[in-house]
Amino acid sequence: MLKLHNTLTGTLEEFKSISDGKALMYNCGPTVYNYAHIGNLRSYVFADTLRRTLQYLGYEVTQVINITDVGHLSDDGDEGEDKMTKALKRLGKPMTTSAMREVADLYFEEFKKDLRKLHIELPTYFPFASDHLVEDMKLVETLIEKGFAYKTSDGIYFDTEKDPHYGKLGQLTPISDEQSRIGMNSEKKNPRDFALWKFNNELGYESALGRGFPGWHIECSAMAMKYLGETFDIHTGGIDHIPVHHNNEIAQSESATGKPFAHYWMHNGFVNVESGKMAKSEGNFLSLQTLQERNFLPLAYRYWLLQARYSTQVNFTFEALEAAQQAYKKLVKTWQQLPDGGTSSKHHIDTFQSFIEDDLDTAKSLALIWELLKDDSVVAADKKTTIAEFDKVLGLNISKQPIESAGGIKVEDEHLVSELLAKRVEARKHKDFKTSDEMRDALAKLGYKIEDKPEGTIISQI
Numbered sequence: 384m385l386k387l388h389n390t391l392t393g394t395l396e397e398f399k400s401i402s403d404g405k406a407l408m409y410n411c412g413p414t415v416y417n418y419a420h421i422g423n424l425r426s427y428v429f430a431d432t433l434r435r436t437l438q439y440l441g442y443e444v445t446q447v448i449n450i451t452d453v454g455h456l457s458d459d460g461d462e463g464e465d466k467m468t469k470a471l472k473r474l475g476k477p478m479t480t481s482a483m484r485e486v487a488d489l490y491f492e493e494f495k496k497d498l499r500k501l502h503i504e505l506p507t508y509f510p511f512a513s514d515h516l517v518e519d520m521k522l523v524e525t526l527i528e529k530g531f532a533y534k535t536s537d538g539i540y541f542d543t544e545k546d547p548h549y550g551k552l553g554q555l556t557p558i559s560d561e562q563s564r565i566g567m568n569s570e571k572k573n574p575r576d577f578a579l580w581k582f583n584n585e586l587g588y589e590s591a592l593g594r595g596f597p598g599w600h601i602e603c604s605a606m607a608m609k610y611l612g613e614t615f616d617i618h619t620g621g622i623d624h625i626p627v628h629h630n631n632e633i634a635q636s637e638s639a640t641g642k643p644f645a646h647y648w649m650h651n652g653f654v655n656v657e658s659g660k661m662a663k664s665e666g667n668f669l670s671l672q673t674l675q676e677r678n679f680l681p682l683a684y685r686y687w688l689l690q691a692r693y694s695t696q697v698n699f700t701f702e703a704l705e706a707a708q709q710a711y712k713k714l715v716k717t718w719q720q721l722p723d724g725g726t727s728s729k730h731h732i733d734t735f736q737s738f739i740e741d742d743l744d745t746a747k748s749l750a751l752i753w754e755l756l757k758d759d760s761v762v763a764a765d766k767k768t769t770i771a772e773f774d775k776v777l778g779l780n781i782s783k784q785p786i787e788s789a790g791g792i793k794v795e796d797e798h799l800v801s802e803l804l805a806k807r808v809e810a811r812k813h814k815d816f817k818t819s820d821e822m823r824d825a826l827a828k829l830g831y832k833i834e835d836k837p838e839g840t841i842i843s844q845i
C-alpha cells in the first residue's frame with residue numbers, strides 16, 4: 384500500500400487515486416528566465432521518482448510540468464519585477480512579448496537537457512503559460528462572476544475574505560502586521576489578497592479584463608484543470624510554494640469550481656549551500672553544467688539526492704557529491720560486471736517495495752542495494768536482475784552509464800557520447816562487432832577514444 388505525506392492534512396496517508404489504476408499529477412514547473420539550478424532540479428528528480436514509483440506499482444500516470452514564461456514576480460506575490468522582463472534586460476533584448484517567448488524557449492531547451500542528463504522522463508504535457516491566456520481569462524471571469532474578485536487601479540485581485548478555508552495548506556498562520564506592511568498595495572482589501580490579473584499597458588496582452596498579464600498562481604490553476612480536470616490526484620512543488628503559491632492556487636480553483644482541487648499535496652525540501660538556501664536571486668546557485676565542468680556526472684547528483692528522502696532539507700557540498708559519485712561509479716561498475724540471465728530475488732523486491740511505498744524512502748532503497756550486493760545467499764545473476772528492477776524507480780540508469788570517463792567528456796557531447804556507448808554495449812552483448820566498431824568510429828570522429836580494460840570501459844579525449 385502506497386503511503387504519501389500529504390501537506391494538506393500534515394499526515395502520512397494511503398494513496399487512493401480518483402480513477403482505479405490511473406494517477407493524475409501536476410508538478411509546478413520552472414520559471415524559464417535563467418538556467419535551472421541544482422535546487423530546482425531536485426523538484427523534478429522528486430517528481431520523476433514519484434512518477435516512476437506510481438508506474439512501478441501499476442498506475443498509468445498523466446503528468447504535467449508547466450513552463451512559467453509570464454507573470455511570476457520576483458517576490459512570488461504581487462510585488463517586484465516580472466522575472467521574464469528581468470531576463471530581457473539582462474540579455475539586452477527588446478521589451479516585447481515575442482522576445483519574452485524567445486528567452487523562454489531558450490531556457491526551456493536548456494531545462495530539457497538538464498532533465499535528460501538526470502535521466503528524468505519528459506512529462507505527458509509541458510504547457511507554456513503564455514499559450515494558456517484564454518484559459519486564465521475564463522477562470523478570472525468565473526471568479527468575478529461568483530463574487531470572489533475585485534478590481535483595483537493596477538489589477539484584479541482575489542478576495543481572500545470570501546474564502547473561509549483560505550490558507551488551509553500547511554496551516555498557514557495569519558500574516559503579522561509587520562509582514563502585511565511589506566510591499567502592501569494600499570488598494571488591496573487584505574494583505575493576503577493576490578493578483579489574478581495585473582494591468583500593464585506597455586507589455587501586456589489584450590484582454591476583456593484589461594490589457595495586462597495573468598498572475599502566476601492563476602496560470603497553474605488553469606493549466607492543471609485543462610490537462611487533468613477540476614479535481615486531480617497529486618500536486619507537487621518545492622516547500623517554498625506552500626505559503627503563497629499553492630494556497631492561492633487552492634483558494635482560486637476551489638472557489639471557482641466548488642470542488643476540491645488536488646487530493647494530495649507533496650513538497651520537496653530545499654537544497655541549501657553553506658551560505659543558506661540556494662536561489663537564483665541569492666546569486667549562489669550552481670547549475671548542472673557547473674557540476675559537469677568540475678567532472679561530476681549528472682547521475683552522481685541524482686544518486687546524492689536519493690540518499691535522502693525528498694522531503695528533507697539537504698546541505699550541498701562538493702565533498703558530499705564526490706562521495707556520492709564514488710559510490711555511484713562503484714555501483715555501476717559492480718552491476719555491469721555481474722552476469723546476465725538471473726531472476727529477481729522476491730524477498731529483496733518485497734523489501735524494496737515496502738521502502739518506496741513508505742513515502743518514497745529512497746535512502747533505505749539505496750542502502751538495500753549495497754546489502755544485496757553483499758548477500759551471499761543470492762546468486763550474482765539474480766542480484767543483477769533485482770537491482771535492475773529497483774532502478775526502474777531510482778532512475779540511476781546503471782545499465783547504460785559509461786563506466787568511466789577518465790579524460791572528461793565535453794558537456795555538449797555528453798548526451799551523444801552516452802548514446803553511442805550504450806549502443807556499443809548493447810552490440811557487444813550480442814557479439815555484433817560490426818556495430819560495435821561503428822560506434823567506436825563515431826566516437827573517434829567526435830574526438831573520443833575507448834579502451835576496454837578489465838576494470839571496465841574507459842573513455843577519454845583523443
Ligand code: AMP
Nearest residue numbers: 413414422423426620621652653654661
Ligand atoms: P522556479 O523556477 O523558481 O519557479 O522553481 C522551480 C522549482 O524549484 C519549484 O518547485 C521551487 O519550489 C523549487 N526550488 C527553488 N529553489 C529550491 C531549492 N534551493 N531547493 C529545492 N527546490 C527549490
Ligand code: ZN
Nearest residue numbers: 411412603628
Ligand atoms: Zn505552480
